[in-house]
Amino acid sequence: MSLLLSAPGWDLAAWAGRISKRAPGRRxxxxxxxxxxxxxxDYVLTWNVPHGLLSTLPNLKVIFWxxxxxxxxxxxxNLPDVxxxxxxxxxxxRRMTEWVSLQVxxxxxxxxxxxxxxxxxxxxxxxxxxxxxxxxGVMGLGELGRDAARMLTMLGxxxxxxxxxxxxxxxxxxxAGADGLAAFLARTDILVSLLxxxxxxxxxxxxxxxxxxxxxxxxxxxxxINGGRGKSQVxxxxxxxxxxxxxxxxxxxxxxxxxxxxxxxxxxxxxVIVTPHVAAESDPTDLxDYVLTxxxxxxxxxxxxNRVDRTRGY
Amino acid sequence: MSLLLSAPGWDLAAWAGRISKRAPGRRxxxxxxxxxxxxxxDYVLTWNVPHGLLSTLPNLKVIFWxxxxxxxxxxxxNLPDVxxxxxxxxxxxRRMTEWVSLQVxxxxxxxxxxxxxxxxxxxxxxxxxxxxxxxxGVMGLGELGRDAARMLTMLGxxxxxxxxxxxxxxxxxxxAGADGLAAFLARTDILVSLLxxxxxxxxxxxxxxxxxxxxxxxxxxxxxINGGRGKSQVxxxxxxxxxxxxxxxxxxxxxxxxxxxxxxxxxxxxxVIVTPHVAAESDPTDLxDYVLTxxxxxxxxxxxxNRVDRTRGY
Numbered sequence: 001m002s003l004l005l006s007a008p009g010w011d012l013a014a015w016a017g018r019i020s021k022r023a024p025g026r027r028x029x030x031x032x033x034x035x036x037x038x039x040x041x042d043y044v045l046t047w048n049v050p051h052g053l054l055s056t057l058p059n060l061k062v063i064f065w066x067x068x069x070x071x072x073x074x075x076x077x078n079l080p081d082v083x084x085x086x087x088x089x090x091x092x093x094r095r096m097t098e099w100v101s102l103q104v105x106x107x108x109x110x111x112x113x114x115x116x117x118x119x120x121x122x123x124x125x126x127x128x129x130x131x132x133x134x135x136x137g138v139m140g141l142g143e144l145g146r147d148a149a150r151m152l153t154m155l156g157x158x159x160x161x162x163x164x165x166x167x168x169x170x171x172x173x174x175x176a177g178a179d180g181l182a183a184f185l186a187r188t189d190i191l192v193s194l195l196x197x198x199x200x201x202x203x204x205x206x207x208x209x210x211x212x213x214x215x216x217x218x219x220x221x222x223x224x225i226n227g228g229r230g231k232s233q234v235x236x237x238x239x240x241x242x243x244x245x246x247x248x249x250x251x252x253x254x255x256x257x258x259x260x261x262x263x264x265x266x267x268x269x270x271x272v273i274v275t276p277h278v279a280a281e282s283d284p285t286d287l288x289d290y291v292l293t294x295x296x297x298x299x300x301x302x303x304x305x306n307r308v309d310r311t312r313g314y
Numbered sequence: 315m316s317l318l319l320s321a322p323g324w325d326l327a328a329w330a331g332r333i334s335k336r337a338p339g340r341r342x343x344x345x346x347x348x349x350x351x352x353x354x355x356d357y358v359l360t361w362n363v364p365h366g367l368l369s370t371l372p373n374l375k376v377i378f379w380x381x382x383x384x385x386x387x388x389x390x391x392n393l394p395d396v397x398x399x400x401x402x403x404x405x406x407x408r409r410m411t412e413w414v415s416l417q418v419x420x421x422x423x424x425x426x427x428x429x430x431x432x433x434x435x436x437x438x439x440x441x442x443x444x445x446x447x448x449x450x451g452v453m454g455l456g457e458l459g460r461d462a463a464r465m466l467t468m469l470g471x472x473x474x475x476x477x478x479x480x481x482x483x484x485x486x487x488x489x490a491g492a493d494g495l496a497a498f499l500a501r502t503d504i505l506v507s508l509l510x511x512x513x514x515x516x517x518x519x520x521x522x523x524x525x526x527x528x529x530x531x532x533x534x535x536x537x538x539i540n541g542g543r544g545k546s547q548v549x550x551x552x553x554x555x556x557x558x559x560x561x562x563x564x565x566x567x568x569x570x571x572x573x574x575x576x577x578x579x580x581x582x583x584x585x586v587i588v589t590p591h592v593a594a595e596s597d598p599t600d601l602x603d604y605v606l607t608x609x610x611x612x613x614x615x616x617x618x619x620n621r622v623d624r625t626r627g628y
Contacts, residue, residue: 091444094470098445101469102419109416114589115429121581123573123590130405130597131412154468155415156408259437267435275428276437283444 001299002027002040004057007047007066015045018288045291047282051076062298064291066282068092068144069229070308071197084308085294091286093147099279100148100192100227101155103251106273107190107223108134108157112249116270129218131156137188140195140228141167141174142314144280148194160184164200182212189217190225197229198313207237210246221248227279230254239265242272253279315613316341316354318371321361321380329359332602359605361596365390376612378605380596382406382458383543384622385511398622399608405600407461413593414462414506414541415469417565420587421504421537422448422471426563430584443532445470451502454509454542455481455488456628458594462508474498478514496526503531504539511543512627521551524560535562541593544568553579556586567593 003019003026005012012030019028029035031053041057047066054060055078063084065073070086073079106112110126117124134157138149141163149172153159159172162184166176175184185191191213195201205226213222224247226233235256241247251273252266258277266272298304308314317333317340319326326344333342343349345367355371361381368374369392377398379387384400387393420426424440431438448471452463455477463486467473473486476498480490489498499505505527509515519540527536538561540547549570555561565587566580572591580586612618622628 094445095442098419098423098469101415102423102425105412105416105419106425109412111416111420111425114592115587117590118581118588121576125590125592125595128409128592128595131408151468154465155412262435267432273429274432276431276439278428278439278442281439281442 001042001061001295002029004029004031004035004041004044005046006031006035006044006049006053008050010047014284015288018284019045019292022288023292043291043295045288046073048072049076052078054078054080062295062304064294065308066287068096068280069196070314071229071231074308074310074313083304084310085291085304086306086308086314087282087287087290088143088306089282089286089290091283092280093143095283096144096194096227096280097148097151099253099275100194100225101151103225103227103273104136104152104157104190104192105155107225107249107251108219112271112273132158133218134158134189135160135187135214135217136190136192137162137184139163139184139191139193141169142194142196144227145192145194148192152192157190160187181209185209185212186214188222189214189219190223193224193226193228193232195228195232196314197231201229201232203232203234205233205238207234207241207246210237210241213246219248221245223247223249223251225251227253230256230258235264235266238272239269242269247271249273251275253277315356315375315609316343316351318343318345318349318355318358319360320345320349320358320363320367322364324361328598329602332598333359333606336602337606357605357609359602360387362386363390366392368392368394376609376618378608379622380601380605382410382594383510384628385543385545388622388624388627397618398624399605399618400620400622400628401596401601401604402457402620403596403600403604405597406594407457409597410458410508410541410594411462411465413567413589414508414539415465417539417541417587418450418466418471418504418506419469421539421563421565422533426585426587446472447532448472448503449474449501449528449531450504450506451476451498453477453498453505453507455483456508456510458541459506459508462506466506471504474501495523499523499526500528502536503528503533504537506539507542507546509542509546510628511545515543515546517546517548519547519552521548521555521560524551524555527561533562535559537561537563537565539565541567544570544572549578549580552586553583556583561585563587565589567591 038056042061045064136152136157136159138145138161141161149159162175167174249271253275352370356375359378450466450471450473452459452475455475463473476489481488563585567589
């Protein structure tokens with residue numbers, strides 16, 4: 001039962017190496033360079049597979065998606081009707097939590113201000129609120145959002161969460177649905193989005209939403225952190241909000257179009273931190289083991305875990 | 315029983331306000347502007363009180379030190395022989411842990427590299443190790459060191475600690491004394507110093523020590539983070555180590571002389587993060603309450619907590 005690996009833009013050598021080591025008996029093809037037998041492909045391991053490629057695989061049994069959000073995949077008009085399995089990998093979750101913790105701390109502890117002072121050789125201290133007085137709100141309470149919320153709580157922040165359907169997490173105030181959004185925003189100084197991209201979340205991070213964030217917080221204004229999906233944000237609205245003080249800072253790892261266009265004003269904005277979609281990169285070792293274990297279970301007649309619900313979109 | 319507040323360079327209005335609110339019946343003098351009755355001073359609340367001032371207070375009963383390290387105080391040749399109480403305040407500890415977590419994450423997640431790419435409008439990702447593969451070593455296992463070590467463990471790092479005398483902390487490999495130092499350094503990728511300044515720790519962070527840090531780590535070389543005392547570090551050695559690759563980065567909140575001299579090459583070094591002694595600022599609300607509670611206990615015949623041992627130096 002053989003495999004195809006397709007992830008445009010990734011360095012796939014480490015992935016192929018890990019697969020060959022972990023499952024030396026399986027045939028492995030790598031698109032586009034080492035891909036000559038579409039009829040031999042039983043399983044695809046992919047991130048951002050080109051639309052149309054999957055429909056050329058007559059014997060495809062399962063699609064394993066190596067990234068977080070599956071919106072690109074579900075947008076393929078010729079998507080085969082086989083199970084889609086999302087990677088739910090503790091290492092990916094922990095990487096996202098590292099990035100979120102770093103960004104929250106950078107804004108809370110004025111890292112950009114101090115780095116700027118350093119460039120100007122200026123020794124000047126500022127009063128910082130305690131973490132316990134800073135209210136962080138996490139939108140999206142899947143694996144990523146829950147883990148980030150827990151770590152932010154341990155760092156001392158007042159953490160609340162918002163999700164489409166009601167959830168319960170120890171120590172975290174949970175809001176849900178359209179009805180809960182206004183109250184969630186009104187108590188939030190730092191907004192962290194880890195939302196999947198669905199028709200409901202496309203463009204949700206817009207000027208109207210930013211305007212609902214807390215104005216009375218100890219940071220002097222609200223901050224946006226998006227580690228989720230770029231198409232959830234309206235970049236023109238982020239810039240407008242930063243320029244008129246509706247937001248005082250932002251950290252963005254994802255963008256409406258990636259790579260971020262060279263002429264985007266986000267690059268040079270003094271209150272914006274841009275990272276190039278690196279918050280939670282997939283790690284070959286853990287993820288290959290995860291996928292191959294699932295394949296072995298599947299071939300032994302067991303059920304696949306973490307299947308994507310195509311209607312729900314994640 | 316009246317109070318004197320002295321902390322050169324601090325904005326003391328919030329402190330005075332909190333004291334007046336919490337203990338309206340006590341006379342409060344503030345040096346140097348509102349200080350006319352030295353004989354009336356029973357208690358001093360201070361950070362970096364000028365040498366010689368304390369010996370002019372004939373009725374001084376207790377010195378409350380509002381910062382972390384008391385080395386400046388103990389260096390006063392005319393230091394009165396009264397109890398010295400250190401502030402051991404959870405809020406100060408948590409602030410230091412925030413700063414340490416931020417600096418460790420910045421180096422681990424290559425924040426300076428991404429900020430530099432952002433300035434150059436460059437979209438490029440780098441492989442980052444997982445936190446679980448990064449070995450952090452904390453020197454100094456007092457209140458600050460223990461709390462930071464615990465948080466770094468929760469963030470996923472492999473954490474070890476080193477202290478003068480042997481300590482035991484759950485989940486953290488503890489090394490001690492001169493005999494344990496080499497083994498501690500040899501397993502450390504990111505060295506965090508939260509040491510007090512004593513004759514034994516003066517200048518301890520030198521080229522020889524840096525040379526003992528791990529060379530085989532996943533970050534490509536060792537990093538120094540000093541949130542403890544400036545005189546524990548040899549800045550010429552830090553620069554030499556950065557320039558020849560013995561260190562690949564540093565975060566410094568404290569310096570041999572503060573403010574850091576404008577002509578120090580540390581300001582402009584691309585691998586150094588300079589913050590102006592702001593890692594763990596004292597918060598008036600909590601600390602005033604802490605000090606006044608201790609004074610009330612003392613006046614009722616109770617024992618003072620967290621007294622400094624002058625011989626030990628902390």
